[in-house]
Amino acid sequence: MTRIAHDPSGEPNPLRALTLAGLRRRTSMKWRTYPDDVLPLWVAEMDVPLAEPVVRAVTDALALGDTGYPAGTAYAQALAAFAEKRWGWDGLAVERTAIVPDVMLGVVEMVKLVSGPGDPVIVNPPVYPPFFQFLTHLDRRVTEAPLGVDGRLDLDVLEETFRASVAGGGRAAYLLCSPHNPTGTVHTAAELSAVAALADRYGVRVVADEIHAPLVLPGADFVPYLSVPGGERGLSLMSASKAWNLAGLKAALAVAGPEAAADLARMPEEVGHGPSHVGVIAHTAALRDGIPWLDALLAGLDDNRRLLADLLAARLPAIAHRPAEATYLTWLDCRALGLGDDPAAAFLHRGRVALNSGLRFGTGGAGHVRLNLATSPEIVEEAVRRMAAALD
Structure with missing residues (x-):
């Protein structure tokens, strides 16, 4: 029997819980886009079982037939509590x-x-x-206002583009991506x-995609854009979907800074009819009760991050990369x-491993690939082996 590693939260590492044979039974995009001889490490789906509190909440809803239309503010309340506990930010106002x-x-919509x-x-x-x-x-x-050569925001380029x-x-x-996808950069409070x-100087309105915010790895701290001085006019989008692998259960939250509340109030009512009530x-269950599971995931991702760096150094030293500060990409x-x-x-075509082509990411993407680390260490090892074999 394979031993499943545990992290200090007491939860088992979810990245070690599933076998490749079991994963190939899935019918989602990651596992159905390519033939079975291709190892998929591309689209942002994780090879994990769902957190038990999420499974329990959804199962209970189905047992009750609670599959109608969404209502209430439980999701926003759970996110506000998570933001205060996780990021020390008490400014996420449910209203x-x-x-x-x-x-x-x-x-x-924003x-x-x-x-x-x-x-x-x-x-x-x-x-x-x-x-x-x-x-x-x-x-x-x-x-486009391309990132700097260091993979971080180039504020001089950004200012010229704003002007x-x-x-x-x-x-x-x-449209700010924070943390940044695909580089995994975590923008600092100063940035x-x-x-x-x-x-503010140029009258540009900021909309922040912060979907990867819960997925910050050791060594970095996520800073919500709306929490920084001057962020009051901003709008943010947040969700539990990436961190708890819930993309198929549609739901997200738009969050307005204090000076953007009137903008958010103008959003048409029918937009709120689109989310899934079960989602x-x-x-809500993930944010409220799934933090130990998330901590175990982050520990496993940190292990995989170090593993990949070692494997690339040994097998593909010509590949350059900066270990991501966040995301599982x-x-x-x-x-x-x-x-x-x-x-x-x-x-x-040569190695039978599917990665994202960098060309689709815009300027700076040529010659690059994006690799999804949210899988078992064994699959990471096999992926690098195949990548190296593609060069033979």
Whole structure:
């Protein structure tokens, strides 16, 4: 019998709980997009069983037939309590929240509130590909302010982009990814305060995607954008979906700073009809009762982070990467391997391991791949073995 490692919370490491054979029985995107001989380490799904409090809450709801429409503020109350306990932030006011179907649809609704068709929305590539897709579909003009060579926000570039975006008196919004996907960068309080000061100076409205906020690893601290000086005019989207693997149970929260409450109040009522009531129940249970499970997950992810660094140093030393400070995603610079702009294609076709192509992440993505670490150590090892074999 395989021993399941435990972390100090007393919970077993959920990344060691499932076998590859069991995972291949799943019918979600991660496990159905590629043939069975491909090892999938791409889309943001985790190879874990659900936290027991979530399973219990959903099972109880189904037993009651409690599958109607969402109501109440239990989700927001659970998030506010989590934010105070986890991040020391007591400024998440339940009355300044609204339930939305998921984070990206919430982003769309928040961007609608603070900008109009044709207005620029600034992003920091390389960045989560749906930012480009959703904003373009919304008839907004995506404007890039690339990250610095250190993978962090380049405040000089950001200021110049803000200045150009509002030249002539136009409106602009800034879609901040915090923590950043795909680099796993955790923005500091100083960086976020500087962002808020620039946004105020140029009249740019900030919408923060903070979906990965609970997934900060040892050595870094998450700072909510709305908590920094000047963040009062901001809007944030948060969810339990990434940290507790609940993407299929749709629910997220839009949170407004004190000076953005009137904006959030203008969101159409029908937007709140989109979330799943069962999803709200699951997310609430995760935030309220799933913290020991989350702590065990974070310990396991930290182990995998170190394991990957060791494996790459031994098997693929030409790959450059900075261990992520947050998320369960890792951004790998493969340009020295000679695989061209899309090394993910070579790893898939020659090594039968599926990673995200960096090309879809915008400027700075060529020659890179994104790897999902939320799996067992054995699968991480097999993935690196296959990647190395793809070079033979």
